[in-house]
Amino acid sequence: MDLTYTAAEEEFRSELRSWLQANIPDEWKRPGFWESLDDDENFRLRRDWERDKALAGFAGIQWPTEFGGRGGTPGMKAIYDVEMVLASAPRTVNPLGLTFLAPTVMAIGTEAQKKDIIGPMLRNEVIWCQGFSEPGAGSDLAALSCKGVRDGDDFVVNGQKVWTTNAVHGDKIFTMVRTEAGSQKHRGISMLLIDMHQDGVDARPLKQMSGASEFGEVFFSDARVPATEVLGEIGEGWRTAMLLLSFERGASGISQYTEFRRQYDEIVGVARRLGRDQDPVIRGKLARVLTDLECLRYHAMHVQTQVEQGRDLGFEASMTKLIWSEPSQDLWEIFDEILGEDATLDSLPDPSGVDLDLRPLHAQAMWSRSVTIWGGSSQVQRNVTAERVLGLPR
Amino acid sequence: MFFALDEDQREFDAAVRSYLAERFDLDAVRGVVEDASGDGHPASLWKAAAEQGWLAVTVPEEHDGLGLGLVEAQVIARALGAGVAPGPWRGTVLAAEAIRLAGSPEQQAAWLPRLSSGDAVGAFTLRGSAPGTLPVVEYGAVASVIVARSGEGLALVSGTATPLGSYDGTTRLASVEAGAGEALPGATGEVIADLEARATVLVAADLAGIAREAITRTVAYDRDRQQFGVPVGSFQAIKHALADLHVAVTLAEHAVLYASHAVDAGLDGADLAVAVAKAKASDAAFDATAAMIQYHGGIGYTWEHEAHFFYKRAKRLANAYGDGDVHRARIAELTIG
Numbered sequence: 150m151d152l153t154y155t156a157a158e159e160e161f162r163s164e165l166r167s168w169l170q171a172n173i174p175d176e177w178k179r180p181g182f183w184e185s186l187d188d189d190e191n192f193r194l195r196r197d198w199e200r201d202k203a204l205a206g207f208a209g210i211q212w213p214t215e216f217g218g219r220g221g222t223p224g225m226k227a228i229y230d231v232e233m234v235l236a237s238a239p240r241t242v243n244p245l246g247l248t249f250l251a252p253t254v255m256a257i258g259t260e261a262q263k264k265d266i267i268g269p270m271l272r273n274e275v276i277w278c279q280g281f282s283e284p285g286a287g288s289d290l291a292a293l294s295c296k297g298v299r300d301g302d303d304f305v306v307n308g309q310k311v312w313t314t315n316a317v318h319g320d321k322i323f324t325m326v327r328t329e330a331g332s333q334k335h336r337g338i339s340m341l342l343i344d345m346h347q348d349g350v351d352a353r354p355l356k357q358m359s360g361a362s363e364f365g366e367v368f369f370s371d372a373r374v375p376a377t378e379v380l381g382e383i384g385e386g387w388r389t390a391m392l393l394l395s396f397e398r399g400a401s402g403i404s405q406y407t408e409f410r411r412q413y414d415e416i417v418g419v420a421r422r423l424g425r426d427q428d429p430v431i432r433g434k435l436a437r438v439l440t441d442l443e444c445l446r447y448h449a450m451h452v453q454t455q456v457e458q459g460r461d462l463g464f465e466a467s468m469t470k471l472i473w474s475e476p477s478q479d480l481w482e483i484f485d486e487i488l489g490e491d492a493t494l495d496s497l498p499d500p501s502g503v504d505l506d507l508r509p510l511h512a513q514a515m516w517s518r519s520v521t522i523w524g525g526s527s528q529v530q531r532n533v534t535a536e537r538v539l540g541l542p543r
Numbered sequence: 544m545f546f547a548l549d550e551d552q553r554e555f556d557a558a559v560r561s562y563l564a565e566r567f568d569l570d571a572v573r574g575v576v577e578d579a580s581g582d583g584h585p586a587s588l589w590k591a592a593a594e595q596g597w598l599a600v601t602v603p604e605e606h607d608g609l610g611l612g613l614v615e616a617q618v619i620a621r622a623l624g625a626g627v628a629p630g631p632w633r634g635t636v637l638a639a640e641a642i643r644l645a646g647s648p649e650q651q652a653a654w655l656p657r658l659s660s661g662d663a664v665g666a667f668t669l670r671g672s673a674p675g676t677l678p679v680v681e682y683g684a685v686a687s688v689i690v691a692r693s694g695e696g697l698a699l700v701s702g703t704a705t706p707l708g709s710y711d712g713t714t715r716l717a718s719v720e721a722g723a724g725e726a727l728p729g730a731t732g733e734v735i736a737d738l739e740a741r742a743t744v745l746v747a748a749d750l751a752g753i754a755r756e757a758i759t760r761t762v763a764y765d766r767d768r769q770q771f772g773v774p775v776g777s778f779q780a781i782k783h784a785l786a787d788l789h790v791a792v793t794l795a796e797h798a799v800l801y802a803s804h805a806v807d808a809g810l811d812g813a814d815l816a817v818a819v820a821k822a823k824a825s826d827a828a829f830d831a832t833a834a835m836i837q838y839h840g841g842i843g844y845t846w847e848h849e850a851h852f853f854y855k856r857a858k859r860l861a862n863a864y865g866d867g868d869v870h871r872a873r874i875a876e877l878t879i880g
Contacts, residue, residue, distance in 0.1 A: 150614060150804045151545040224544055417879050426879055436822075436871035439878050443819045447797035450546035457544055468790050528783070535782035539762050539789055542777040 152450065158224040162232060165207055169236035172201065178237040181509040188354075188362055192318050195239040200273040208271050209251070216255060216267045223456045227449075230404030234411070245314060246270045246277030250323055250380075253393040257381050266342075278345070278352075280310040280324030280367060281390070287312075288529050290325070291334040291387070295369065297326040297341060302376055304328060304341060306349070306369040312523065316352040316365025319345050323393075324369075325386050338386035340393075342378040349373060359515035397466060397524065402449025405473045409442050409480060412513065416484045422505065423497075425487050434483050441476035448472050464537035467530040474520040475527065481514040546801070548618065556618045562591055563626035569849050575629045576712030576852065583629050583715030584664070584685045592632055593661025602639050606655035612807040613741055617748035617799055624752025624860075627713045627852045631664050631682035633749070637742050638665025641690040641697060644737065645729035650699065654688060663687040669739060673700040673721035679707065683717035691721060697735060700724030711855040740806050740817045743864040747820045748799045750828035750860050754792045757828075757835040757853045758785065765838055781838055788831050795820070795827040815877050822870035825861035832857040 154162070176182060183191055202208060211226045212218020219225070232238075241247060247270065254266050269275045286293040295308025306326055313322070322343050329337030345352060349372030354362035381389030417435065420426040452469060455462055462469075485492040488507070496504040521527040535541045548556065567588050575585055592598050597619050602608020609615075616636055623632060639658040642650055657663035666686035671677035673691045677700075680689060684704040691700050702721035709716050762785060765776030775781055802820035805813035832854040836843040843850040861867070 150547075150549075150808075152804070152810075154544070227544075413878070420879075432875035432879060433868065433871055435879060436874040439874055440819050440822050440871065441794070443815070444794035444798055444823060447546070447801045448794060450544060450801075451797055453544050454546045458547075468793065471786075471790055472794065531783040531786040532779070534786035534789060535776075539758075539785060541762060541766060541782050541785065542774045 154224050154228065155222075158222060158228055161221065161225045162228045165229060165232050166236070168202075168205055168207060169232060169238060172198070172205075173236055173238060177239065181506055183239070184361075184509055184512055188317075192242055192315075196242045196273045196276070196318075198239055199242060203271050203273070209247075209267075212251070212255070212267075216251075216263065217271050223453055227401075227403050227453055230401050231407050234404050234407045242315065242318070243270060243273060243276055245279040245323075246275075249279065249393045249396050250277050252396045253380065253389065256392060257389065261377075262342075262380065275320045276315055276318055278313050278315055278319035278322040278367070280313060280322045280326075280343070282312045283309055284311055288526055290390075293325055293327060293338070295324070295326050296330070297328040297339065297374075298330070299328070299376065300373075303373045304339075304376055306341065306343065306372045306374060308369050310367045310369075311355075312364050313352070313367050314364050316367050317354050317362070319352060319367075321345060322350075322367060323380060325390060328386075329384055332384075335387035337384055338390075339383045340380045340386040340389040341374045342380060343369070343372060343374045347372060357515070358518065359512055361512070395466070397470075402445060402452055402469065402473060405477075406442060406446040406449055409445070409473075409477050412477075412480060413439060413442060415510070416480065416487065419484065419505070419510070420487045422499065423487060431483065431487060434486070438476050438480045438483060441472075441479070445473055445476065464533055467525070467533035468538065470525060470530045471527060471534070478517040478521055481517040484510065484514055546797075548614075548800075552615060552618055555615060556622060558595060559597065559619055559622035560625070562595065563622065563628060566591065567626065567628060569627070569852070572627050572629065572713060572852060573849075582685050583712070584631060584682060585629060588628065588630050589661055589664075592630065597632060598635050598639075598661050599659040601636060601643065602655050602659040603643065606643075606651060606659060608639075608655065608659045613744060613803040614800070614807055616741075617744060617803040620745045620748035621752035621755075621796075621799070624749035624856070625756040627753065627756075627849075627856050629713050629715070631666065631685060633742075633745050634667050634681050634686065635661075635663075635665035637667035637738065637745070638686075638688060638690045640741055641667060641727060641730070641738055642699070645697060645727040645731075645734050646699075647728050650725070650727065654699070657687075665690070667691075667738075667742065669735075669742070671721075673698055673702075674723045675721065677702070677719040677721050679716050680704070680719050682715055683719045684715065689719060689721065690727070691724070692735075693724065693726060695732070697727045697730035697738075698724040699727065709859070711859045713852055713856050714859065737806070739864065740813065743817050743821050744799065744802050744806060746860050746863050747795070747802065747817075747824035750824040750857060751792065751795045751799045753853050753857050753860075754788075754795060754824070754828040754831035757831040757850075757857075758788050758792055760849075761785065761831075761835045761838045768840075775838075784834060785838070788827070788834055791823070791827040792831055795824040798823045815874065818870040818873040818877070821865060822867045822874065825867045825870070828857040829861045 209218030210221045210229045214220040251267055254262050283293050297304035297306045322345055324341050324343050325338055326341050328339040349370050351368040352365055354365045356362050425431050495508055496506050499505050536543055596609050599608040600611050600616050604610040635658055642654050658665050664686050666680050666683050666689040668677050668680045668691050673693045677691050684706050689700050700721040702719045704717040704719045707716040768775050798820040802816040805816040835850045842848050
C-alpha cells in the first residue's frame, strides 16, 4: 500500500500551484462571478485563459510530448485535476475534445489528423463539439438517423443532433452519421469531423432548467464534409465511438471528490447559518452522503492504481459513473431540504446583515439533476453493470 | 499510488479461501450450526488457522508471529466472513493485539506465542467490566484468556461462562462472570480507542466478505433460475437492484481496505475512515443478505438453503461495534461539528 505521490509528481504540483496562484484573478473566485457574465463573455474569458495555461505547459498533462503534451504520469494528471479544483480554476471550454477526441486521434487518427487536430485543440484554436445524441436516439445511440450521402469527394450530411455541449461556440463537431443507406443499428455509421462554420450547419442554444445555455442543438442541411475527414474507417463509426467513449475514465475521481467535498462543507456552512446543523435528521443524511463521498475517494485511488498498473478497467467505468454521480445529486437534495420552503428563494436575509445569495448554489443544485443523465443515464449504467460486470443475462 | 493488495497479500487471501472451499465448506458450517450441544469451535479449522498463520498474523516475529498488520488481518477476516466460518479467530487476534499494544513484556512473553500458535484461545470484549459480568463474549466459553475492560483500563481475565442461545449459529456467545484478573499496564484511553478501531475494522471486513459472497451466490442462482421462460436475472427489477448492491459492496471493500491501512499507518483521518468502513459495510451486508433471501424466492427462506447463515451473521455483526447510524453520528461529529 502506498498512497503517496513521487517526488517528481510533488514537484509538478508546486509548479502548477504557483502558476495557478499567479494567473487566476481573485474576482473569478467570488461565488456567482461566472454566472454573472453573459454566455459569450464567460466562454471567451475561459477560452483565452485556458490557451495561456496551455502555452505555459499545463495542458495535455499525460499526453506524449510529440503531441504537444507534457508526457506526465497518471499521478500528475490526478494532481492537475485536484489543483484545478482547489484553485477554483475556470472549467475547460474544450471538454469533449480533450477528454475523448484527442486520445482517439492519437490512437487511430491518420498522421494528418494527428497534426491538424491535437495542437490547435490544445491551444483552444478549435473548439470541438460531440455529435452523438439525436431527438430519436438518446440512450439508444444506435437508433441514430442523421445521414451522410457520398457526393464526389464529400459526404453531404442531413439530420439533427441534440444536447450538444458548447454548440453555439463550437468550431468543429465529431459526428456519428449513417453513411450507408438502409443500414441498421450499429452498422453503416461513420464518425465525420464536420466544420461547423458553413451554411449547412445551424447551431442553436437550448436553455437548460438552470437558465444557462451550455448545450444546444445542431441542424445539418446539406452540410458538406470531405470524405477524408473521417475518424477511423468509413462504416466503422460504432467501433470508433466505443474506443472514444472508453476514454471516459482515468484519474479524475479524486478531483471529483475534492470538488464534492468542498460542496459538502459549503452546504454544512449553510446549515450552520440557518441553525439546522444540529438537526439529527439532517446530520444523518449528510453523514450518509459523506460516507459515499469518502468511498468515491477510495474508488478513485483504486482506479488510479489500476491505470498505473496498466490494467484495462473495461466495463467497471459504468460503476464509476454511478459512484460519483448519484452521491453528488444526493448532496444537493439535502441542500434543498435544509432550506425547506425557502429553497427556491434567490437570497436569504441573514442576521449578520449580509444576505446569503443562493443563486450560485441553485446553479450547482440544478446541474446535479443532469449528471445522472448525460454520458449514459444511471439506468443504462445499471444495465451495463448487471450484464457486463456481473454477467446477468440480457 | 498503490491502493490494492500486493502479491503476498493476494496469496494469503487465496490460501485462506481455498482452504475453506476445499476443507471447510458450507456443509461443514452447517454441521457446526446444527450441533447445538457443541462448542462451535471446530478443531480442524482451528488447526488450519494455527498452521497457516491466521492466528499469528499481527503477532510480532519475536513472539513467534508473522509481524504483519491490520491490512493482512482484514484479508483473513473477509475470507472468513465469505465462508461464514465458525471459531474464535477474531477474539484471539484481538486479544493478541491488546497484549501487543498494552501488555507488559512478561504478559507478552506468556501469551503471544501461545495465542499465535493456537495453544491458547483468546476473546475480546468492550462490553461490561471486570470484575463482574461481561454480558456477551464471542466464544467466551472456550477462551483461555479474555481481554475486558477493568476500571479505566483493560485486564486479562477469566471466569465462569454461561453459553447464550443465539440464532446466528456461526458464532457462539457466552456471558462471563469474570474475576479481577491482571491489568494490562499500557491500556490508556488512547490504546483502548485504537483497539476498538481494530475490532471495528475486522468486523467490517467480515461483513464485506459476507456481503460479497451473498451477491455472488445470488447472481449465480438468478442466472440459471427460469421463470416466465427466461432467467429471472434478465429482469431489470432484479438487475438494477443487484447492480446497486454490487456497487455498494465494492465500495465497502474499498472502505475496509482503506481503513485497515489508515489504522496501521496512523494516517490523519483514520477515525473517519473506520466510521465510514463500518457504516458502509454494515449497510451493504444487511442489504446484500436480505436481497439474497428475496432473489432466491421461497427456497431462500428455507432452513435447507444457506442464505440464512449469511443473513443471521450479518444481522449481528452489522450492529457490533456500532451500526450504520452510530457511525454516521460519528461521521457527523467529525465533519459537521
